[in-house]
Amino acid sequence: MNLSRTRERLVVIGGDAAGMSAASQARRLKGPGELEIVAFERGHFTSYSACGIPYWVGGDVTDRDELVARTPEEHRARDIDLRLRTEVTEIDPAGQRVRARDVESGEESWTSYDKLVIATGARPIRPDMPGADAAGVHGVQTLDDGQALLDTLEGTRGRRAVVVGAGYIGVEMAEALIKRGYEVTVVNRGSEPMSTLDPDMGRLVHEAMEGLGITMVNDAEVTNILTGDDGAVRAVVTDDREYPADVVVLGIGVRPETALARAAGLPLGPHGGLLTDRSMRVRGHENLWAGGDCVEVLDLVSGQERHIPLGTHANKHGQVIGTNIGGGYATFPGVVGTAVSKVCDLEIARTGLREKDARRVGLRFESVTIESTSRAGYYPNASPMTVKMLAEHRTGRLLGVQIVGREGAGKRVDIAAVALTAGMTVEQMTALDLGYAPPFSPVWDPVLVAARKAAAKVRSTS
């Protein structure tokens, strides 16, 4: 506690979802007379939706500012001392201070804190290969990245795009580039796109992407990126082929941005993210909190830590941190691993464990896959939907659900997300009272059809 000041000072590192949600919630609970709030952000923007970038690039969202939930000015109007273009370069937990550098001038100075929120986010994995930094090769992690990609797209005559990686960002960027009229090739290291699904479900995504005119290349390792005489990207090279490219988007995932935390000796988990307790306090540190893409979260199904960079978690973390700093009480109990995405009209959703996750954590399981429809079969626009469900052997406890289908498929995963959180068995799920009317569901909702089949399999194998 710094006794020379009459009010406490909260310092926040990182001006996006987790950091600014924490700051805003703390401010809501404690006025400027009680709590001073200083926030450092190395970029130009605050509180923006990185998840929205593919839709901005694709043209669904026309104005970058729409992705900004709260501007720097709005934060300042709430008495948050926001310092843009200022990068924190060191955390000194013993001295309760951080060192920050003005990105423009290069000047550095120390700022002391009573409480510190670390919300440094994630950094994209950039492959260590020749050409990865060439003109026309883009990540899509920040608004600045999105703007740079759009500038390239507008300045390039060629229409061949290669997306490296076939996870959420990869498939969403494939959609964005298709919408902009590009010939799109997705080069993927794994055996099928969407490695967050089991390969049999990923196969459905693969087929749908090809149906959309996207060329899907699996089991391919990118070795280098070729550039032309002008220094601009010309092709993406894999172990056995060259894919001509006028623009390349890298969507090969992110890692927690925890260099500062590591240097400060803070506890990191197996995935390199900060480890917190349930109140989002850094483990073993009374006055440090961390949230968002730089932390690991407890997976309630596996009982192990995971790194899940996702805006919805970051917002919850910020809310919990701000409430606790503001004198309230809140916890973040963990996640079940729910995610939903789409490629054009194909909806892709998952929650809980995949087969390989279950095996890795020592769970024996039964797995079923069913085909159903989004609406009553006779109702117009009923579209096919595939649901895969995993249940624990003998106990029948739900372990995971994956859904691939069209309109109405994606958000059905929420049924399973809540059931997982509640620890339901698939037998219990068969009796769930889900909304039914012909425009919304068959008389047995697809999730119930899967639960019935899973329950039968659990019984027959017990």
Place this chain on the structure above:
Amino acid sequence: MNLSRTRERLVVIGGDAAGMSAASQARRLKGPGELEIVAFERGHFTSYSACGIPYWVGGDVTDRDELVARTPEEHRARDIDLRLRTEVTEIDPAGQRVRARDVESGEESWTSYDKLVIATGARPIRPDMPGADAAGVHGVQTLDDGQALLDTLEGTRGRRAVVVGAGYIGVEMAEALIKRGYEVTVVNRGSEPMSTLDPDMGRLVHEAMEGLGITMVNDAEVTNILTGDDGAVRAVVTDDREYPADVVVLGIGVRPETALARAAGLPLGPHGGLLTDRSMRVRGHENLWAGGDCVEVLDLVSGQERHIPLGTHANKHGQVIGTNIGGGYATFPGVVGTAVSKVCDLEIARTGLREKDARRVGLRFESVTIESTSRAGYYPNASPMTVKMLAEHRTGRLLGVQIVGREGAGKRVDIAAVALTAGMTVEQMTALDLGYAPPFSPVWDPVLVAARKAAAKVRSTS
């Protein structure tokens, strides 16, 4: 047990969802050598979707046969002795037999049973008033009713339709008639349409219906129906007005069809439906089962019986009954009262208790209502959604949710349905890991926004 026969005989009364699901599931588990199955149905059809009738009338479904999930011939091919146009007129539990009459010939005969399934459904409430049976006045309970209504619509030149009742059937029929080009007036006894919602949420439906060009008349009691010289309907008369009508649809609800059960001395509940145990066995009767629209179900939230005529429950009941009769084990634990419907593009959903339900069963509650959107606000076609949430005072246990919105609103109620089943508190719900991506949800799903507000209110009032 009838010792004169070497195999057991199962008799089923009623050939729609509950009865034929029970018969089919029993047949799946026991072949014809073990179990004889006789099913009586007084109408022409089996296993059809009554819920689909409004969409058939409205033209979304073009062929009546599409509403039939399984035809009489299909049932017979599975060794079910199905007797159409045969009405059971008496149940004799002591003698283990039922008396049935051939509707065409009038001949009656007794059939003995070892096990009996009562699935007699519900009968529409027909108002006891002059003109209620006039030509052009229609219910929409059965496929035969739907056909009769379509015949009237095709034979009538006038384009004025009056729908009596503003529940699910009423609003769905209003949509159907609007689609067919009618001027539609809905006459409603209650203060707002959709009395399965609280009036403040019903008000939103009211406004949306008027926006669709439907004239909504609330607080109006129909006193009689006027007919012309030709005997056809001419107007619907309320306590203070006349509404000209070329066709009238009655959608004022249904009651359990339990005259046979009552005459046989079987146990009926407060709403006139049969009372069963968790295995769907008629209480106190070892060899009688009942399911579908003729039974009362346990409301898991209120702890009291309710009558909820809905195909999805009927199918579950049939499945449970057939499993138990087939020698397996299954239960129907109860419902939480989930229902979803739509009028054109307006989606209406509810689960759990309304304010008046909570009061009636002695629960004190906090109620909140929030406005959110179906997708991230910046994503195209994000549409507004209103979510009302009730939580128990002090404990914060979720009691009910009502949602009114556009695309994506209705099935979100499933999140709350599962949470209710699991007995979650609204505070627990704030941490739910629901699917998030900009095309599917704001970063805080509308249900989470409601849960956060409800949790705050519970805390502030405890």
